[in-house]
Amino acid sequence: MTNPGGDKSKEIQTLIQNMEAFNEVTAQLQNSYDELQGRVKQLDLELSDKNDELEKNLAEKERVKNYLNDILESQTNGVIVVDRAGIITTYNKTAGVLTGIKPQGCLGKTLNEVFPLFEPVVARLGKNRGETISQDKDIPSANGGTLHVRVSASPVWDNHGGQIGTILILQDMTEFRKMEELAQRNQRLREMGEMAAGIAHEIRNPLGSIELFASLLKKDLEGDTEKENLVQHIRAGVQNMDRIISTLLLFAKSAQPSRQQCDINQLLTECLEGIGNARVPENIKVIRKSGQGTLLANGDRELLRQVFPNLINNAIQAMPDGGELSLITQKSSVPNQSPEKGSATRQYISVTVADNGVGMSADNLAKIFNPFFTTKDKGTGLGLAISHNIIKAHQGTIDAVSEEGKGTSFTVKIPSWDENFDEK
Ligand SMILES: Nc1ncnc2c1ncn2[C@@H]1O[C@H](COP(=O)(O)OP(=O)(O)OP(=O)(O)O)[C@@H](O)[C@H]1O
Ligand SMILES: [Mg+2]
Known part of the structure; x- marks a missing residue:
C-alpha cells in the first residue's frame, strides 16, 4: 500500500535538512566574509599607517634637502661639485656671482668645458681622504674686471668609502690681496723712509759747508761779476738740493696729525x-x-x-x-x-x-x-x-x-x- 502522506513528509524533511545545510554554509560564508572584512580593515589601517610613515619620510627628506640647499646657497664661498666623470652636478649661487656664469650654463657639462682653469687643481688631487689642493687663480669677473679666487678641491666620498666626485670651493681673495699689497706698500715705504732720512742727514752737513764756503767765496769775489755769477750758480744748486732734502725729510718724518x-x-x-x-x-x-x-x-x-x-x-x-x-x-x-x-x-x-x-x-x-x-x-x-x-x-x-x-x-x-x- 502506498503512503503518499509519508513521501511528502520525507520530502519536507529533506528540504529542511537542505535548508539547514544551506543556512550553515551561509553562516560560515558570513563568518568568513566578516573575517575577511576585518582583515581588510586591518590591512587598510596598516596601509594608512605605512602611508603616513612614508609621507612623513618624504616630508623629512624634503626638509633635509631644503635645509642642505639653504646652507649651500647661503655660503659666501662658491661651491661646485663634479661627479666621477667630471660632470658638474651642483653649483651654488655664489659660484654664479663669482664666475658670472649661470647654473644653466654649466650644470650637466664637464668642468673642463666650462672652467678649464680649474681643471689642473682637480688633476693634482690624489686619492687620499681629507686631502685638499688649493691654487690661486685670476678669473674674469662678472663686471669685466679680474677676480682673484682661491680654488680648493677635495674628493667627495660615499658611505662605503668610494669616491663619488670632487668638491671645489671658490673663495674671493680680491680684498685679501688688496690688504696684502697695502701692507707690503706700507712696509716698503717705511723702509725707504728710514733710508731716505739717513741719506738726507748725511748730505745736509756737507751741503751746509758748500753753502758756507760759496758765500765766503762770493764775498771775496765782490766786483768780479762773471765769477760772482758762477758762485751764485753753485749757491742756487745748493739751495735746490736743500729744498729736496727738506721734502725728503718731510716724507721720512712720521707725521703726527692734530685733530x-x-x-x-x-x-x-x-x-x-x-x-x-x-x-x-x-x-x-x-x-x-x-x-x-x-x-x-x-x-x-x-x-x-x-x-x-x-x-x-x-x-x-x-x-x-x-x-x-x-x-x-x-x-x-x-x-x-x-x-x-x-x-x-x-x-x-x-x-x-x-x-x-x-x-x-x-x-x-x-x-x-x-x-x-x-x-x-x-x-x-x-x-x-x-x-x-x-x-x-x-x-x-x-x-x-x-x-x-x-x-x-x-x-x-x-x-x-x-x-x-x-x-x-
Ligand atoms: N693724475 C695723474 N695722472 C697721471 N700720472 C700721474 C698722476 N698723478 C701722479 N702721476 C704719476 O705719478 C708720479 C709720481 O707723482 P708724485 O706726485 O709723487 O711726483 P711728481 O708729481 O712726479 O713730482 P712732484 O710731486 O715733486 O712734482 C708722477 O710723476 C706721474 O707719473
Ligand atoms: Mg706731484
Missing part, C-alpha cells in the same frame, strides 16, 4: 685758489660735486694742505692740452676692522680728485707711492709718497685707479669728525 674740524670743501677751495701753488690753467674746467651739508673731516689742516694741492697739480700736469678736473666730496662708511672699538661701520669723508688726462700704465700705477718715482723732468717723485704718509697718519686711505689715455682718479678717505669728535 681739528676740517671743512673739506673749504680746504679744497683754498687749494684751488692758489694756496699750495695749485693754479688752474684756463683750458681746464673744474667740476665740483659735494654731498649734503658741511663735510667735516677729523684732521690736521696744515698737513692736509700738502696732500690736495699735490693731487690737483698732478691732475693738471696730466692734462697738458686741457680737460676736466673733478673734485667730488661725500660722506662714506666702511666696515670697522675692529668692531669692538665702536660701531660696525666707520664714517669717512671721501675726496675724489679725477682728471681725464694721460693716465698711467698698470706698471707705473703700482709705483706711484714710491719715493722718487717720477715721470716728470722737474718732479721730485715725493708728492704722492708724502701724501700717502700723511693720509696713513690720519688712519685714512688713499687709492688710485687709472687708465692710459683716459685719465686717473685718486680717492682719499679721512675719518669724519662726526664719528670721532668725542675722542677729543
Whole structure:
C-alpha cells in the first residue's frame, strides 16, 4: 500500500535538512566574509599607517634637502661639485656671482668645458681622504674686471668609502690681496723712509759747508761779476738740493696729525685758489660735486694742505692740452676692522680728485707711492709718497685707479669728525 502522506513528509524533511545545510554554509560564508572584512580593515589601517610613515619620510627628506640647499646657497664661498666623470652636478649661487656664469650654463657639462682653469687643481688631487689642493687663480669677473679666487678641491666620498666626485670651493681673495699689497706698500715705504732720512742727514752737513764756503767765496769775489755769477750758480744748486732734502725729510718724518674740524670743501677751495701753488690753467674746467651739508673731516689742516694741492697739480700736469678736473666730496662708511672699538661701520669723508688726462700704465700705477718715482723732468717723485704718509697718519686711505689715455682718479678717505669728535 502506498503512503503518499509519508513521501511528502520525507520530502519536507529533506528540504529542511537542505535548508539547514544551506543556512550553515551561509553562516560560515558570513563568518568568513566578516573575517575577511576585518582583515581588510586591518590591512587598510596598516596601509594608512605605512602611508603616513612614508609621507612623513618624504616630508623629512624634503626638509633635509631644503635645509642642505639653504646652507649651500647661503655660503659666501662658491661651491661646485663634479661627479666621477667630471660632470658638474651642483653649483651654488655664489659660484654664479663669482664666475658670472649661470647654473644653466654649466650644470650637466664637464668642468673642463666650462672652467678649464680649474681643471689642473682637480688633476693634482690624489686619492687620499681629507686631502685638499688649493691654487690661486685670476678669473674674469662678472663686471669685466679680474677676480682673484682661491680654488680648493677635495674628493667627495660615499658611505662605503668610494669616491663619488670632487668638491671645489671658490673663495674671493680680491680684498685679501688688496690688504696684502697695502701692507707690503706700507712696509716698503717705511723702509725707504728710514733710508731716505739717513741719506738726507748725511748730505745736509756737507751741503751746509758748500753753502758756507760759496758765500765766503762770493764775498771775496765782490766786483768780479762773471765769477760772482758762477758762485751764485753753485749757491742756487745748493739751495735746490736743500729744498729736496727738506721734502725728503718731510716724507721720512712720521707725521703726527692734530685733530681739528676740517671743512673739506673749504680746504679744497683754498687749494684751488692758489694756496699750495695749485693754479688752474684756463683750458681746464673744474667740476665740483659735494654731498649734503658741511663735510667735516677729523684732521690736521696744515698737513692736509700738502696732500690736495699735490693731487690737483698732478691732475693738471696730466692734462697738458686741457680737460676736466673733478673734485667730488661725500660722506662714506666702511666696515670697522675692529668692531669692538665702536660701531660696525666707520664714517669717512671721501675726496675724489679725477682728471681725464694721460693716465698711467698698470706698471707705473703700482709705483706711484714710491719715493722718487717720477715721470716728470722737474718732479721730485715725493708728492704722492708724502701724501700717502700723511693720509696713513690720519688712519685714512688713499687709492688710485687709472687708465692710459683716459685719465686717473685718486680717492682719499679721512675719518669724519662726526664719528670721532668725542675722542677729543
Ligand atoms: N693724475 C695723474 N695722472 C697721471 N700720472 C700721474 C698722476 N698723478 C701722479 N702721476 C704719476 O705719478 C708720479 C709720481 O707723482 P708724485 O706726485 O709723487 O711726483 P711728481 O708729481 O712726479 O713730482 P712732484 O710731486 O715733486 O712734482 C708722477 O710723476 C706721474 O707719473
Ligand atoms: Mg706731484
